Amino acid sequence: MLNEQHTLKMNIHFFKYQGAGNDFILIDNRDLSFKDTDNNTVLQLCNRRFGIGGDGLMLLQNHSSYDFEMLYFNADGNLGSMCGNGGRCIVAFAKHLGIIDIETNFLAVDGPHYAKISGKGNEVELQMIDIDTIDRDGDAYVLNTGSPHYVTQTEALNDLDVYQKGKEIRNNETYKAAGINVNFVEDRGDHLFVRTFERGVEDETYACGTGVTAVALSMAKHKQQSGHIQTPVKVLGGNLRITFDYNGEQFTNVFLCGPAEQVFEGDVSI
Numbered sequence: 219m220l221n222e223q224h225t226l227k228m229n230i231h232f233f234k235y236q237g238a239g240n241d242f243i244l245i246d247n248r249d250l251s252f253k254d255t256d257n258n259t260v261l262q263l264c265n266r267r268f269g270i271g272g273d274g275l276m277l278l279q280n281h282s283s284y285d286f287e288m289l290y291f292n293a294d295g296n297l298g299s300m301c302g303n304g305g306r307c308i309v310a311f312a313k314h315l316g317i318i319d320i321e322t323n324f325l326a327v328d329g330p331h332y333a334k335i336s337g338k339g340n341e342v343e344l345q346m347i348d349i350d351t352i353d354r355d356g357d358a359y360v361l362n363t364g365s366p367h368y369v370t371q372t373e374a375l376n377d378l379d380v381y382q383k384g385k386e387i388r389n390n391e392t393y394k395a396a397g398i399n400v401n402f403v404e405d406r407g408d409h410l411f412v413r414t415f416e417r418g419v420e421d422e423t424y425a426c427g428t429g430v431t432a433v434a435l436s437m438a439k440h441k442q443q444s445g446h447i448q449t450p451v452k453v454l455g456g457n458l459r460i461t462f463d464y465n466g467e468q469f470t471n472v473f474l475c476g477p478a479e480q481v482f483e484g485d486v487s488i
């Protein structure tokens with residue numbers, strides 16, 4: 219029986235997308251042939267040496283009230299919380315599949331999201347959840363932008379050991395049980411430079427969408443800004459932009475904007 223199970227292979231047609239270097243495996247699962255409970259398969263597929271490779275894997279599924287539903291798994295095989303860059307990539311994927319045109323309302327783990335694809339074709343503006351709570355942990359800011367984030371300011375971010383420092387914070391007594399994504403930000407005046415250690419990948423990634431959103435909101439609070447704010451952000455994999463309204467208490471109309479590109483497609487037997 220065990221042998222029989224080992225020889226029964228599943229064929230999967232997949233697409234690979236990246237948003238500012240945050241890379242994902244995308245599967246059209248409208249026929250529900252991919253069993254979303256199979257965490258070990260996700261782990262294998264995301265492995266960069268023995269699989270396709272990716273920071274996460276997403277299933278695009280049908281939903282009766284929305285254009286589609288997004289199911290996001292981290293590279294460790296577990297269901298993740300919201301992924302901002304993943305959200306932008308799955309919107310580009312839905313357009314590629316002909317499910318949507320340039321606007322959409324879809325459902326993710328943190329609720330409904332509106333998104334718009336800009337004229338250039340690969341630019342996706344994704345609306346994120348409204349935020350009214352930002353906590354402090356020492357000098358750091360802690361908030362949930364769909365995923366939990368820790369935001370700390372630093373200098374000379376290019377030289378920082380983000381893997382080591384991020385891992386220490388993510389696994390300290392406060393955060394180790396639920397985990398947290400750790401963002402380091404250097405304020406460069408006309409833009410922010412951000413590097414992120416991601417929970418579920420357990421490593422630094424080239425970009426984190428919910429992370430740069432958390433950073434932009436925290437920095438607006440820190441600088442006591444208000445009104446309509448646009449924050450350009452540089453990450454290891456490119457450039458992102460966060461726009462939002464802030465009245466000193468609540469952040470609304472929060473949009474994460476940037477590129478979302480198909481890299482390749484293929485078939486894998488696993």
Ligand SMILES: N[C@@H](CCC[C@H](N)C(=O)O)C(=O)O
Nearest residue numbers: 298299301302303426427428
């Ligand atoms: N890369 C993502 C964040 C994904 C979620 C995260 N790793 C978690 O589950 O905590 C993004 O772009 O937001």
